Amino acid sequence: MQKNPYCPIKAKITDIIEETPAIKTFVLRPEKAIPFKTGEFMELTVSGLGEAPFTPSSNPRIEDTMELTIMDVGRVTSRLHKMKKGDVLGVRGPYGKGYPLKDFEGKEVLIVGGGVGLAPLRSLILDLLNDIDRYKKVLIKYGARSPKDIVYKNQVKEWQKNKKLSLELTVDKGDKGWKGNVGLITTLLKKNMGVDIKNSVTIVCGPPVMMKFTTFKLIESGYSDADIYLSMEKNMSCGIGKCGHCRIGPYYSCQDGPVFTYDKIKGYHTIWE
Amino acid sequence: MKERFLKKDDFKKFADALADIYRVYHIRKGRDENLHLLRYSGEVKDAVIGGVRPFEPLKNFFFYAREKVVDGYKDSEEVGEGEDKAFCILGVKNCDLAGLNISDYVFTQGDFKDPFYIRNRERNLIIAADCSKAIDTCFCHAVGNQHYPEKNYDILMSELSAGYLIEAATEKGERVLGRHAELFDAAQRKHSEERDRIRKHAGEEVEKNIKANEIPPYTDYKDIIKENIESEIWQREADACVECGSCNVVCPTCHCFYLVDASRDGDKEVRYKVWDSCMYKRFARVAGGVNPRRHIRERLRNRFEKKFDFFPQVCEYYACTGCGRCFSGCPGKIDIRKILKDLVREKKAKAKT
Ligand SMILES: Cc1cc2nc3c(=O)[nH]c(=O)nc-3n(C[C@H](O)[C@H](O)[C@H](O)COP(=O)(O)OP(=O)(O)OC[C@H]3O[C@@H](n4cnc5c(N)ncnc54)[C@H](O)[C@@H]3O)c2cc1C
Ligand code: FES
Numbered sequence: 127m128q129k130n131p132y133c134p135i136k137a138k139i140t141d142i143i144e145e146t147p148a149i150k151t152f153v154l155r156p157e158k159a160i161p162f163k164t165g166e167f168m169e170l171t172v173s174g175l176g177e178a179p180f181t182p183s184s185n186p187r188i189e190d191t192m193e194l195t196i197m198d199v200g201r202v203t204s205r206l207h208k209m210k211k212g213d214v215l216g217v218r219g220p221y222g223k224g225y226p227l228k229d230f231e232g233k234e235v236l237i238v239g240g241g242v243g244l245a246p247l248r249s250l251i252l253d254l255l256n257d258i259d260r261y262k263k264v265l266i267k268y269g270a271r272s273p274k275d276i277v278y279k280n281q282v283k284e285w286q287k288n289k290k291l292s293l294e295l296t297v298d299k300g301d302k303g304w305k306g307n308v309g310l311i312t313t314l315l316k317k318n319m320g321v322d323i324k325n326s327v328t329i330v331c332g333p334p335v336m337m338k339f340t341t342f343k344l345i346e347s348g349y350s351d352a353d354i355y356l357s358m359e360k361n362m363s364c365g366i367g368k369c370g371h372c373r374i375g376p377y378y379s380c381q382d383g384p385v386f387t388y389d390k391i392k393g394y395h396t397i398w399e
Numbered sequence: 400m401k402e403r404f405l406k407k408d409d410f411k412k413f414a415d416a417l418a419d420i421y422r423v424y425h426i427r428k429g430r431d432e433n434l435h436l437l438r439y440s441g442e443v444k445d446a447v448i449g450g451v452r453p454f455e456p457l458k459n460f461f462f463y464a465r466e467k468v469v470d471g472y473k474d475s476e477e478v479g480e481g482e483d484k485a486f487c488i489l490g491v492k493n494c495d496l497a498g499l500n501i502s503d504y505v506f507t508q509g510d511f512k513d514p515f516y517i518r519n520r521e522r523n524l525i526i527a528a529d530c531s532k533a534i535d536t537c538f539c540h541a542v543g544n545q546h547y548p549e550k551n552y553d554i555l556m557s558e559l560s561a562g563y564l565i566e567a568a569t570e571k572g573e574r575v576l577g578r579h580a581e582l583f584d585a586a587q588r589k590h591s592e593e594r595d596r597i598r599k600h601a602g603e604e605v606e607k608n609i610k611a612n613e614i615p616p617y618t619d620y621k622d623i624i625k626e627n628i629e630s631e632i633w634q635r636e637a638d639a640c641v642e643c644g645s646c647n648v649v650c651p652t653c654h655c656f657y658l659v660d661a662s663r664d665g666d667k668e669v670r671y672k673v674w675d676s677c678m679y680k681r682f683a684r685v686a687g688g689v690n691p692r693r694h695i696r697e698r699l700r701n702r703f704e705k706k707f708d709f710f711p712q713v714c715e716y717y718a719c720t721g722c723g724r725c726f727s728g729c730p731g732k733i734d735i736r737k738i739l740k741d742l743v744r745e746k747k748a749k750a751k752t
Contacts, residue, residue, distance in 0.1 A: 128474045129474050129475060129476055129514065130468065130469065130474055130478070131512070132468040132469050132658060132670055132672065133468075133469045133472065133473070133475075133670075134469075134472065134668065135472065135474075171660065171668060172660075173660070173662070173668045174660055174661070174662045174667070174668070174669075175660055176658075176659070176660045177660070199686040199687055200686055200687075203686070216472065216668060333687070334689055359685050359686075360683070360685065360691075361682065361683045361684060363656070363657040363658050363675075364658060366509075366510070366511035367510070367511060368505055368506060368509075368513055368654075368656070369657060369675070370505075370655035370656075370675075370677070371655065371657070371675075371682065373709060375709075376708075376709055376713060381509065381510065396691040396692070396697070397691075399689055399690065
């Protein structure tokens with residue numbers, strides 16, 4: 127652990143993958159390896175500009191590099207999107223609690239992602255694939271705004287072919303070439319979706335509105351609150367439980383989250399915003 | 400530890416001796432008639448040891464309003480702009496000492512510690528003092544605090560008519576006093592009796608305030624936010640808020656900050672830890688403009704929830720020490736005493752129906 131918890135480690139951008147017009151994946155090689163568990167997050171520094179939190183999207187078994195998939199939405203992320211291979215960033219972390227993979231063993235794991243929310247879920251999927259026989263089934267439901275907004279296009283194709291996974295895609299709005307499902311992500315969450323809900327956990331990540339309606343739909347389908355894992359996006363600055371920005375009820379999202387089971391947070395107000 | 404007595408006339412010698420080692424700050428009446436924490440100048444004429452808390456909270460000495468925490472990518476705690484000499488703060492009152500319960504919890508506990516705060520806590524010397532009176536904004540007893548130091552100090556200095564009753568509470572404090580043994584006489588029974596009389600009198604003044612303002616006791620605060628999430632109180636009070644953040648600045652327990660990166664020359668990374676205010680609209684805003692606390696009433700409620708719900712759950716304290724600074728400094732005169740009164744009343748009314 128760093129002596130100074132506010133100080134990042136330098137990391138070189140070794141590759142940039144353009145996923146969609148607004149989303150890029152950055153491959154970083156930190157000067158000192160920063161091992162992480164899937165679901166833990168990093169604070170990325172653009173020198174002289176500031177920081178923003180991101181969850182690595184890569185396989186945690188790979189320790190010398192990490193990938194972060196980042197959507198261009200504002201001040202820090204737009205500067206990140208202008209950076210090039212060879213440029214240097216800062217990384218602090220990992221922070222928060224990762225996905226409790228042990229609790230998923232022997233179960234049917236239903237992964238529900240929306241938009242860039244597939245980033246942390248990709249890391250999870252890759253980690254599940256590392257020991258896929260420990261899980262009874264892994265199902266992925268992913269929704270994007272349109273076919274061109276789908277991230278990890280090549281990997282998604284691979285996953286579709288992988289017999290150990292079951293993947294379903296949907297887009298809010300199709301185009302000429304699109305032959306798949308059209309409709310919100312909740313349309314893929316039918317009562318009878320081939321999951322033994324009583325022996326299943328579900329992991330959700332996406333924009334706030336998507337998380338809200340997905341959660342309600344999952345409950346309607348029979349999931350219990352304690353089996354729904356949600357990634358809560360709160361404003362964060364320090365990432366280490368000091369600055370006070372990321373509070374949800376009695377928790378700090380940066381320490382106790384960012385992944386919470388719904389039963390833990392449902393009693394608190396404004397969780398969906 | 401041993402009780403000592405310092406004559407009024409020897410106070411300057413004591414302050415000078417402290418100033419050899421420390422940057423001494425003490426309480427003095429400012430031109431605005433308020434008490435302020437100011438640098439000791441060698442002049443003791445208008446120093447206030449008893450009295451009440453100063454205008455400024457103590458936290459500045461441990462958690463600076465703006466502190467450099469990163470200078471280059473060098474992993475070191477030596478980047479802080481801490482003074483080369485440690486501080487000695489003289490005359491600290493219990494409402495500020497109680498604030499340290501919260502900041503100590505925040506910065507020294509948990510998986511990650513703040514090395515800057517810890518350094519300041521270890522280096523700085525706190526000489527606490529009894530309140531010899533109350534001003535009309537004092538309500539420490541209501542939130543469960545005393546008007547005399549209980550803990551979190553090195554030396555206690557109680558002002559009496561002829562001098563000061565002095566007692567170390569830590570090894571560090573005892574060492575400081577031990578070095579200047581020639582300044583002190585042995586304390587006598589009459590000294591502690593006088594201190595008790597002053598305490599009793601000041602305590603009665605606090606009680607009078609609490610009664611006059613009908614401030615409910617902390618034993619009534621459980622669930623006051625939870626039971627009043629949708630209360631009209633928040634909007635009513637928010638109407639007077641101008642979002643200046645002064646309540647956060649003067650509060651001895653407010654600890655929120657954000658990290659600001661400043662340098663723009665190449666890969667030089669310079670980062671400051673700067674006080675933040677939960678009353679500012681951007682405080683909780685996330686990307687895409689989503690904001691769970693868009694309205695002032697939500698931010699005000701959040702502030703109370705943090706103080707009266709969050710902290711008692713994560714550590715054993717309410718994050719209000721009864722110092723009265725937040726409404727003294729508020730341009731809108733938003734009064735925490737009145738809000739507490741109304742929250743408790745509405746909670747009780749709800750419980751009845
Ligand atoms: C745990 C976690 C994991 C995440 N993982 C991912 C991920 O994998 N991929 C992804 O794309 N996104 C992820 N996000 C979201 C991502 O952190 C935000 O998109 C990012 O913070 C946006 O930063 P921005 O500066 O570009 O946006 P902005 O909208 O400009 O700002 C975002 C935040 O910075 C503050 N801010 C803006 N300007 C200033 C200023 N001048 N001074 C101080 N503060 C300012 C705002 O108040 C706001 O809180 C994650 C978020 C969290 C909490
Ligand atoms: S980000 Fe600072 S407390 Fe969570």
